[in-house]
Amino acid sequence: MQVKNNMQTNLISVTRGTTLSQLLDLFSSFHSFPVVPVVDDDNILLGIVHIQSFFEIFKPHHHDLLMRNPLSMISREPTNIFDVDIEEGMGLLVIVADIMDTKMVKVEQDEDIKKAYDLMQLHNREAIPVVDKDKKLVGIISVFDVVMKIFKEKGLV
Amino acid sequence: MNFILGISLILLFGVLSGKIAEKIKTPAITAYLVLGIFIGPYAARFVPMSVLNASGIISNFALSIIAFSIGQNFSFSIFKQIGKQVIWISVLAAFGAWVFVVVGMRMIGLPLYVALIFGAISTATAPAALIMVIRQYKAKGKFTDILMGVVAIDDAWGLIVFSVCLAFARKIHFNQAASMAQVIIGSLLQIGLSLVMGGIIGWMFCTFAYHIRNKRDLLIYTIGTIFLTAGLALHFHLSVLLSCMILSAVIVNIHKESFRFFDVLQTIDWPIYLIFFVLAGANLEIEMLKHIGLIGVVYLIARVVGKCIGTYFGAVFSHAGHEVKTYMGIAQMPQAGVALGMALISKSVFPELGSMIFTAVAATTIIYEIIGPFFVKLSLYKTGQIQNQ
Numbered sequence: 001m002q003v004k005n006n007m008q009t010n011l012i013s014v015t016r017g018t019t020l021s022q023l024l025d026l027f028s029s030f031h032s033f034p035v036v037p038v039v040d041d042d043n044i045l046l047g048i049v050h051i052q053s054f055f056e057i058f059k060p061h062h063h064d065l066l067m068r069n070p071l072s073m074i075s076r077e078p079t080n081i082f083d084v085d086i087e088e089g090m091g092l093l094v095i096v097a098d099i100m101d102t103k104m105v106k107v108e109q110d111e112d113i114k115k116a117y118d119l120m121q122l123h124n125r126e127a128i129p130v131v132d133k134d135k136k137l138v139g140i141i142s143v144f145d146v147v148m149k150i151f152k153e154k155g156l157v
Numbered sequence: 158m159n160f161i162l163g164i165s166l167i168l169l170f171g172v173l174s175g176k177i178a179e180k181i182k183t184p185a186i187t188a189y190l191v192l193g194i195f196i197g198p199y200a201a202r203f204v205p206m207s208v209l210n211a212s213g214i215i216s217n218f219a220l221s222i223i224a225f226s227i228g229q230n231f232s233f234s235i236f237k238q239i240g241k242q243v244i245w246i247s248v249l250a251a252f253g254a255w256v257f258v259v260v261g262m263r264m265i266g267l268p269l270y271v272a273l274i275f276g277a278i279s280t281a282t283a284p285a286a287l288i289m290v291i292r293q294y295k296a297k298g299k300f301t302d303i304l305m306g307v308v309a310i311d312d313a314w315g316l317i318v319f320s321v322c323l324a325f326a327r328k329i330h331f332n333q334a335a336s337m338a339q340v341i342i343g344s345l346l347q348i349g350l351s352l353v354m355g356g357i358i359g360w361m362f363c364t365f366a367y368h369i370r371n372k373r374d375l376l377i378y379t380i381g382t383i384f385l386t387a388g389l390a391l392h393f394h395l396s397v398l399l400s401c402m403i404l405s406a407v408i409v410n411i412h413k414e415s416f417r418f419f420d421v422l423q424t425i426d427w428p429i430y431l432i433f434f435v436l437a438g439a440n441l442e443i444e445m446l447k448h449i450g451l452i453g454v455v456y457l458i459a460r461v462v463g464k465c466i467g468t469y470f471g472a473v474f475s476h477a478g479h480e481v482k483t484y485m486g487i488a489q490m491p492q493a494g495v496a497l498g499m500a501l502i503s504k505s506v507f508p509e510l511g512s513m514i515f516t517a518v519a520a521t522t523i524i525y526e527i528i529g530p531f532f533v534k535l536s537l538y539k540t541g542q543i544q545n546q
Binding site: 103 | 369370371372375414416417
């Protein structure tokens with residue numbers, strides 16, 4: 001049960017330079033915001049954008065550094081998105097590189113789906129990107145893909 | 158009152174005081190500290206002696222987790238991210254505060270080991286007040302960015318300086334017959350062994366970590382390893398702080414997905430910190446306040462002057478602008494969590510003068526927390542980071 005036989009390969013990916021406006025346009029008709037891989041020109045995986053990434057826009061520079069210090073306490077509070085300072089032009093000024101999550105959990109395509117499932121459980125992720133040996137993006141696997149695989153095997157689907 | 162009832166009161170009053178602090182826009186640490194004073198043995202006496210006597214163990218618990226979390230800053234990618242200016246300024250500001258406070262304390266006649274400890278404690282800066290001001294006034298700009306970097310990283314330098322000074326202070330105080338050479342060699346040996354032990358445990362931790370498959374085991378494995386390191390350090394009279402910091406510094410540099418160990422800690426560490434800070438407040442001996450007047454004043458002034466002069470030279474060496482040279486020093490005034498932690502350790506290590514060190518640091522922390530935000534605001538205003546205020 002390799003990951004490559006059970007992943008989604010029909011992908012929408014973005015680059016570091018994709019603007020916030022382009023990103024929002026791209027997914028405005030989706031039910032919810034998906035996990036979006038960020039790649040470079042050679043399709044090497046650099047990070048991901050997920051719904052939490054948008055909150056980065058409202059945080060001060062180096063905020064992630066302070067998160068490493070448990071005594072900065074206040075930094076753990078959730079952002080109050082109803083009272084944020086959004087200026088005109090931010091849609092063009094903010095790019096994916098500013099908000100993407102590089103604390104990346106990924107899986108190689110030749111691994112077993114059990115490993116992919118364990119990783120998703122370990123990191124509370126619903127989906128993670130799949131790469132080949134050269135770290136190039138080849139797909140995305142989600143908890144739903146794993147569930148489907150099991151249901152198919154049991155003859156439910 | 159029994160131990161469990163005491164802890165429950167600390168936790169529940171802690172939640173309440175945190176909420177009040179939020180309303181009056183004060184950092185949570187200050188609220189916990191003040192709560193500790195109110196419910197401590199010198200006021201309402203809600204904290205039973207059994208809990209108060211456990212302060213030493215609880216501080217070691219909390220500080221080993223704090224040192225482990227702060228140690229993750231020592232990665233190559235972080236140094237690249239924060240940049241040359243932040244490193245220069247944070248190192249020299251810490252050094253400046255240390256020098257001025259040590260000299261100041263010697264001038265008013267305190268023994269060398271106490272002066273060294275005060276100097277080390279003065280290096281830390283609290284980020285909570287700064288973040289509050291930035292949020293409240295929506296400050297932004299280059300100056301704010303550098304300042305955030307400085308306060309984020311300087312607790313790491315502070316813990317190193319403190320660990321080294323503590324090693325020296327211990328040798329000076331407890332081996333009074335020892336020559337200077339013996340003091341230096343003994344202290345360096347203790348520091349070196351702490352680093353080696355933390356490093357070896359870190360390497361072993363990463364080797365076995367690949368077998369951890371679920372969150373429950375991950376949390377237990379991480380906490381277990383932190384306590385193993387802290388426990389062994391205590392057993393062999395090494396530095397708990399240094400060995401826990403080097404443990405995470407090794408992990409963050411050799412494990413590909415090391416963030417998982419730090420993220421998982423955040424699910425359980427909060428109550429430990431809360432108890433730690435309330436107990437810090439409860440340990441404050443109000444009676445002693447009247448005896449520390451001069452020490453407190455010298456500490457308050459020398460620390461700020463040292464930070465300002467250190468920052469100035471840091472800005473000169475890293476070619477930062479005029480605004481950084483002039484205003485970044487005073488913005489580093491707030492002092493809280495890490496400083497209190499260091500002071501609590503000092504209290505447990507030095508039975509005679511430890512209480513005086515702790516009380517002076519706790520009292521000045523409250524003063525800095527009250528006046529600090531004003532100076533942070535002033536520096537951000539003067540440098541144009543806050544508009545129309």
